[in-house]
Amino acid sequence: MNTTFLKWFGLFLLCFVLQTTMVPLIDIFGVHPDLPMVALFFLGYRTGPMPALWAGFFLGLAGDLYSPSILGQNALSKTMAGFFAGIFNVRMMRVDMIVQMVLLLLTFFVNDAVYLAVQLIKSGGSGGIVWHCLILTLPRALYSMLFALIPYFKNHFFGSSTPRL
Amino acid sequence: MRTVIELLIRYRLFASMCAACIVSLWMVSSPPYLQARTARLLTISIFYPVQITVDQVTRAKNIYAENEQLTIDIAILNAQVAQLKEQEAENVRLRDMLGFDQSTPLPLVPAQVVARDPSPIFKSVIISVGTNKGILPFMPVVTRQGVVGKVVQVMPDLSLVQLIRDPLNHVSIMARRSRTISILETENGIEFFTHLRVHEDVLPGDTVITTGLGGIYPRGFPVGIIGKVSFERDPLFKRATIKLNLDIEHLEELFVIKRPPQWAAFTKHLDSLKQKP
Numbered sequence: 512m513n514t515t516f517l518k519w520f521g522l523f524l525l526c527f528v529l530q531t532t533m534v535p536l537i538d539i540f541g542v543h544p545d546l547p548m549v550a551l552f553f554l555g556y557r558t559g560p561m562p563a564l565w566a567g568f569f570l571g572l573a574g575d576l577y578s579p580s581i582l583g584q585n586a587l588s589k590t591m592a593g594f595f596a597g598i599f600n601v602r603m604m605r606v607d608m609i610v611q612m613v614l615l616l617l618t619f620f621v622n623d624a625v626y627l628a629v630q631l632i633k634s635g636g637s638g639g640i641v642w643h644c645l646i647l648t649l650p651r652a653l654y655s656m657l658f659a660l661i662p663y664f665k666n667h668f669f670g671s672s673t674p675r676l
Numbered sequence: 677m678r679t680v681i682e683l684l685i686r687y688r689l690f691a692s693m694c695a696a697c698i699v700s701l702w703m704v705s706s707p708p709y710l711q712a713r714t715a716r717l718l719t720i721s722i723f724y725p726v727q728i729t730v731d732q733v734t735r736a737k738n739i740y741a742e743n744e745q746l747t748i749d750i751a752i753l754n755a756q757v758a759q760l761k762e763q764e765a766e767n768v769r770l771r772d773m774l775g776f777d778q779s780t781p782l783p784l785v786p787a788q789v790v791a792r793d794p795s796p797i798f799k800s801v802i803i804s805v806g807t808n809k810g811i812l813p814f815m816p817v818v819t820r821q822g823v824v825g826k827v828v829q830v831m832p833d834l835s836l837v838q839l840i841r842d843p844l845n846h847v848s849i850m851a852r853r854s855r856t857i858s859i860l861e862t863e864n865g866i867e868f869f870t871h872l873r874v875h876e877d878v879l880p881g882d883t884v885i886t887t888g889l890g891g892i893y894p895r896g897f898p899v900g901i902i903g904k905v906s907f908e909r910d911p912l913f914k915r916a917t918i919k920l921n922l923d924i925e926h927l928e929e930l931f932v933i934k935r936p937p938q939w940a941a942f943t944k945h946l947d948s949l950k951q952k953p
Contacts, residue, residue, distance in 0.1 A: 561689050568696040575703075576719050582711040583703025590696040629704055 519554055519562075523570060526550045531577070544655040547574075548622060551589065552596045552615045552659070560597025567593025584629045592622035608663050612656055619652035620644055769929055776820040776931070782894060783934040785809050787817075789927050790834065797865040799842040800825075805932060806833045814892050814937040819930045822898040822921040823847060823886055827932060835932070840899075841865035841924055848890040849899050849918075852883040860884075860899060860918065868900065868918040871908075878902055878916050891938040 526546035534543050547570055555563030571589030575582050596618045599606070606614070627640050684691045703714060773786065787803040805811050807830050817824040817837045825845060829836040838845050840860065847860040849870065854877040858870040872878055882902040888895025903917035 561692060564693055564696055568700065571700070572718070573722075576715055576722065581704055582706070582715050583700040587697060587700035587704060590693070590700060594693055633704065 519550075519558075519566070522550050523547060523566065527570075527573065539654065540650075542650040542654055544658050545619070545651055546655070546658060548589075548592065548619060549615070549655050549659045551593050552618050553662075555593050555596025555598075555618075556600055556611065556614070558597070559600045559602060560594050563593035563597035563600075564590050565593075567591070581629060581633050584626060584633075587629060588622045588625035591625045592618050595621045608660075612659065615656060615659055616649075616652045619648050619655065623648040766929075772820055773929055773931070784931040785811065785934050786929065787835075787932055788929055792927075797841065799839055799865060800828070801837050801839065801927060803835050803837055803930065803932070804833070806831045806835050808832050809932075810934055811835050811932055812936055814940075815935065816893045816897075816933045817930055818893075818897055818933060819922060819927070821923065822900065823893055824922060824924075824927065824930050826892050839924060840920075840922075841868075846890075847893060847899065848887040849884050850887045851878050851902065852885050854878060854882070857887055857889070858916075868920055870916050870918060871913050872916055874907070874912055874914050876914075878905060880905060884918055894933060894935070 526549070530546050534546060537543065551563060551567050551570060554566050567589035568586050570593075571585035571587065572583075574585040574589070596614065599614050623644050624640055627643050631640070703711065706714065776784075785805050787805040789801045790804050791802040792798045793800045803817070811827060811830050813827055813830055815827045817826060823840055825837045825839040825842070827835045828838045840847055841862055843862050843865065848857065849860045850857040856872060856876045856878050858872050858876075860868060860870055862868045870884075880902050884899045884902060886893040886895060886897040886899060898921050900918045900920040900922075903919050905914060905916045907914045
């Protein structure tokens, strides 16, 4: 249990550090991957909604503290995203890689939808959340998907058939 | 209360979800000043321990580097202090030698010991002057404390000195008070003694000096003092131990008395006689 916790904690820490240091260097037209979100999705997929929602909460809180805009905005959105990813966990159903990628995409949409909703409510403005999701979320989710595929390719060429992190 | 706890345990997932959402929404809906305060509080409580740890590690790293630098500095300073002490001691010795040089009418050539016989009780040393400074075999070597030995081999810039601790090197000596003449002897290079006739007036504590009779060592140079006087099996002689003034083990600077042996002219005369048909 402790080993698992440390493994995931280390993964999140690594993703957080990479997100703040290396990821800005590999953006394409301003779009860059969201590695902590990918890690959160895999956590939810493998362990279930309970760990994923708390991991999402604290991950979001760390993001809020790191780049303060509206405190709690990231925490709420990532809690929702973690919960969503955890619902479709491996204990409930086994899905293939493509479906997992679709779930990852949906997780990004959930996260960004909640985030933008809070943004709009706090700023008092009115805007199309769907339009924003298409413009902002879809490219980001697709770019992140490339990184999410790394474990699958790694396991396909070097390891077992079941993708593991 | 118990029912509430049971409900929370049963629906823990939704309870957790609700708790996380409520906390998040509370933070979102709170006024900016409260958000700032909460953010500061969380930053302090979460990041400050990490920052402290990182700071301590950085400080420890700096202390380690500083410690290494200080160790190097201490080593350098110790070396400098040792060098200065050595120079100070050398200065004292040279001042001492200078005083000796000015008080002695004999022509003195200062020299330094550059090597010595590798045996534990070394019987010879090599000094830093040779024929280039006019040094010849059988010239006496002395210090302010007394007689050291004589030159036995010379090279352009080096000379081999046979010390008085060599059992083969005999020095003619006498007690300054009673003018009793004898030969300085040693068997092991550590204990020095002399054989005297039984009626000679020699007492412990008498100063022993060179007689000048050997033709090599000038008259009147200090050698040591009489130690214990004892009688031997032979009723005609007694034995007196001599404690040398010279610290042979710590010879560093010394003088060669630039004076050929008194019998050198006689030897030349004999050589010239041999060459005649």
